[in-house]
Amino acid sequence: MRVKYTISVIFIVALVIIEKENNIISKVSNKLSPKLTPLMLPGEPVSASQGHDGSAVSIITHTDIPPYGHTKRCVENFTESFTERSSPASTAGGRKHILLLATTRTGSSFVGEFFNQQGSNMFYLFEPLWHVERMLTVETGGTNATVAGPAYRDVLRQLFLCDFSLLESFIEPPPREHITTSLFRRESSQSLCEDPVCTPFVKKVFERYHCRTRRCGPLNLTLASRSCMQKQHRTIKSVRVRQLETLRPLAEDPRLNMKFIQLVRDPRAVLASRMVAFSGKYENWKRWAADGDVPVDDDEVRKLKGNCDNIRMSAEIGLRQPPWLRGRYMLVRYEDIARFPMSKAADMYSFTGIQFTTQVEEWILKNTRASREASGVYSTQKNSSEQVEKWRFTIPFKLVQLVEKVCGPTMTLFGYRFAENQEMLTDKSISLIEEKTFL
Template sequence: MAQQLNGKSAAAAAADHLAFVEDAISDLKEQLTDLKQSSNMTEAQYRQVNDSITELLKTLRGREDDILSMIDGNPYSHYNHVQSTPQTNVLVLASMRTGSSFIGEILNRNPKVLYAFEPIKQLMLKDGAPTLPFRGANQLRDFYACDFSSPDLKKYLDFYNSLAPPSRLDYVKAWVNKDNCKLKLSGYGWESCKRISADGATKSCRKYDIRAVKIIRIRDLSMFTHLMADPEVNLRVLNVVRDPRGMMSSVMPLHLNNYQVISKRVADRVLSVDHFNKNPGLRDRLKAYCDSMLRNYLLGQQPWFPRGRHMVIRYEDAAYDPRGMAAKIYSFLGVSMHGNVLRWLDVNTNIGDNERDLNYIYSTRRNSGQTAESWRRKVTFDLAEAIQNTGSCREFMNTMGYRIVHSAAELLNQSLSLVSPRQF
């Protein structure tokens, strides 16, 4: 019988304690920033201590699953048997600041999944470059075939090998293990990791029945229809969308800060239509987002489009019901869900936000239900109206079930949800 701690199982209590420790480490990083500003600490000293704290935090997050799996009475253990399935390849297709990292983690936390983060970025091509869609699609095909000897996929592998152990966790978590990395003498954290050869990466890749990639630099679904129709690739696409008003409320603070890492306090600044009008790049980004995501949806409705290969995911639905969305995703993929996924969701979607956390904007650790429509406090009605009237955004919003607001009162009325029930 599972040991109980204050009405919770040992595993659930341990998960709470891990979250508490992570928050404490994050607070320590903020105190370090304050100390630097109020003392004679040099930049070199600050970077050394800050890097050590960052590595400790990443190490703890990387070992959450291992720690919890060793606890008796683990309430998630009965999910851990994943039935063998035919090779399944997954593409998380999205745009910037739409919740794709959250959806990606639902896959990444499954030890049966080989998950790669943004390999297309290492092609070193600008967004909109004419060759990017073609080379990106070819690189993905090579990844799903586990051909790491291909020139474009080798660029990703070379980049991965250049990273320190904690950063490798952000790109291919599955390869940071005792086979490839050396533990520190303390037993906590990785001291170093060896280079992974193309042959080694290929052999490792072939052990996984599920291979997944997340990209935000190619948003055109039509570039992947040949992979979806090819029975050897068996590609399934998770197309993540978000209310464009919420997406822009997240993009704009980054844009106004030159896409540098920012804290929650900065991310939550109130945004006006002046910010939008004075930065043409924001309007261009918004128009491209609405156009591409509407086009993707309409493409998926065509009678000749591969059936059962494309799933539209509204970020808001995942935020309000993370477990339910995870179940839908794994059902769509035709595989069973691992307990690590549910454990990660339980720990990481019900925590408070640290307004000074400099990693907040890129973090997947949030109170997801509060995040779904929190943008309404940050956007003025004039800005919301400008977003609604840009390009095809109004048609996209109507198609996706995002309610149009006609007044400031509607925008601020928290009892009125702007996300209508919708089946895709």
């Protein structure tokens, strides 16, 4: 009788979990199938054109000109090329679509600038999936991997095709007539702060993320789409994709010519950096570092292990070069970039098949020899070679041991040597980085 009761309880719990998962998926499905307002060019009949995926295509109308001082000329000069959206990448003039994959505190903002600084032929977006993660976290109480993976993939696909409509459904507050004042870190994308996307500045309109080098009005996503289509190449940086496997449909999409660059860093250095940058979220780690015993079964430790495992599994898939990834995947260590920024940047450009310009070279030279004052925790201006060893003197040995225990297989794969004792950890003459080549 007790066995039957136990089985019944397990069955009921399973049904509850499945129902909850279905509810979450249903909510996100609604986001991924937004009801779009058709936008038409002035003078054209009001009808919804069909895009590459069968959804309504966005074209701007005369009545959609927003009250932010955007000129009629900006709208009338807008002409979308939907032929390009539905054409295979092979006919799109050698266009490359590059996704820079990383986790937080791995130097991804710095590396992203290698592509952001490319100039007029590169459309670069900085962490657009921030909005997706934020919305999913608010609606579901946490980032559910089953739901987040497909959502991230679908938003990325549309962005690489210069379609911002799906991303709009995740932005809060919702864009008004395809105009937003809240796109995360807009200022980190040169493409979103240059003409014609940079529209006249509007007084008394608060923008959370405004362009740094010039004053621009709220971001017109229709103009951003037009700019994107005019660029030869497109790059997106993201620290939110957990598994490379979820992006397989992008690699197999004939409209895209995908290149994946996975950036990794010594997990001991990542932890040390996060304890400083995200201090409030690492109170347990700071307590353990000060005077407490480190519990190996704590949720924070399990989270660390899960992150390391995800990074390793993605890298193992990439390094195996399955048919869908052949010639599309590159693994780069932050430590190698920090020590040899120019040569590693050249390697990445060679991998993507894009010309390595003098503009990028000049930026690297300037920003890898930065002064101490310019090297804050979020700065892309750093004396990069100093960053490689800095963590070894800021984190206690007992935390190093814990990271090595739960992230050992990941460290071994990427060529990070274990510190056998405190003396070895802080001895600069001993390198903890193996010279390793990733094909």
